[in-house]
Amino acid sequence: GAGVSQTPSNKVTEKGKYVELRCDPISGHTALYWYRQSLGQGPEFLIYFQGTGAADDSGLPNDRFFAVRPEGSVSTLKIQRTERGDSAVYLCASSFQQGREQYFGPGTRLTVT
Amino acid sequence: DAKTTQPTSMDCAEGRAANLPCNHSTISGNEYVYWYRQIHSQGPQYIIHGLKNNETNEMASLIITEDRKSSTLILPHATLRDTAVYYCIVRPTRGVYSSASKIIFGSGTRLSIRP
DSSP: OOOOEEEOSEEEEOTTOOEEEEEEOOTTOOEEEEEEEOTTSOOEEEEEEETTEEEEOTTOOSTTEEEEOTTSSOEEEEEOSOOGGGOEEEEEEEESSTTSOOEEOOOEEEEEO | OOSOBOOSEEEEETTSOEEEEEEOTTOOTTEEEEEEEEOTTSOOEEEEEESSSOEEOSSOEEEEOTTSSEEEEEETTOOGGGOEEEEEEEEEOOOTTOGGGSOOOOOOEEEEEEO
C-alpha cells in the first residue's frame, strides 16, 4: 500500500517568511511524528500526535514552530518567521499505534535563504 | 541523548555478511532494541526490533546478548543497495500516551558495501 507522503519535496523560502509542510500518513495509523534532520546528523524529534492531539511537543525548538492534525490523519507543520537555521530536512513518520515501529516519509528539504 | 554506542563507519564486501555492533549497556528491562537504516536522500527505514530473544525477518537478523547490554545486526548477504547509515535505538515498551514513543537517534554507523 501507499507509504507516508510529504509535500513539497523541496521548499526554498526567504528569511522571515511563513511555511507549511504537509504529511500524509499511512491510512489507519493513529500515531504521527515529526522529526528534523540537519546535514550529517541523525533525525531529531519535534512532535508526536496520537489521533488529533499533540501528545508530546517537547522537541519543538521555539514558539515559531507549530503543528496540527485536525482530523487525525493529515498533519501540517507550520514555521513562522523562518530563520536560516531552520534549513533542514523535515521528516514525518507514522505508526499503527503509539510505540510501534515507525514508517518514515521521504522528507521535505527546507532551505531558508 | 542517545543511549547507544555504535562505530562511526564500517565496510563490507558485497555478498558477505555485514555485522553491525551496538552497545546499550544502560538498557532497562522494559526497553526494546530497534534498528533503522537511512539510505542517502531517503527517510529512515525500519529494519527489525527485539526485546530479549534473537529475531529474524526478511531483511536481517538481530542477535541480543544474554545480559542485553549489546546487540548485533546481521545482513546475511550484503548488496550495494545496503549502503546506508544504520541506527541502533533503544525504546521503552508501549505505554498509553507515552512520551517515550519518540525515537532518539544517535549518529549511527555508516556502512559501505564494496563491490
